[in-house]
Amino acid sequence: MHFTERLRRYLLHTCLFATFLIAGCAHPTSVKALKDIKKELWTGRISLLVKSEPEQSFSAGFELKGRSERGELTLISPLGNVLGVLRWSPGEAELDSGNQKIQRFDSVDALMAQATGAAVPLSALFAWLQGDDANVSGWSADLSRQGEGRISARRTQPAPQADLRVVLDQ
Known part of the structure; x- marks a missing residue:
């Protein structure tokens, strides 16, 4: 065997050995680590029924980005028009409904109440979307179909009662 051929084989074997050695040191991502990764973008449909006199209902497509501390919720009509961007x-929250000047609010709770007709607990909504059953005074969530992209929650107090439904795009 010629020297060049032996050198080539030696280098090939060394590279293969190094590849297997490096691959053996790698740690696969655990299922728990994958579950700990928090998603920051959701799309789907949202509806809210407020059982006031008269009843108020709100329904729209949505795109939700970010987290409960900082984010953006775009509400979309069935025809695809943007109804508003929250x-x-x-320390600040705003509603841009496109045809008016931007409305500013002291809190995201006040913003949600103005936009939807009820104070939807945004921090709990983010938790519910992640599959965490966050407790919020007056609200109870049904996450039994969260794996199918369906969440429902009911506010019993304060009055008026409200029903929230979320269906995620899969």
């Missing part, structure tokens, strides 16, 4: 960050 943005929030610590």
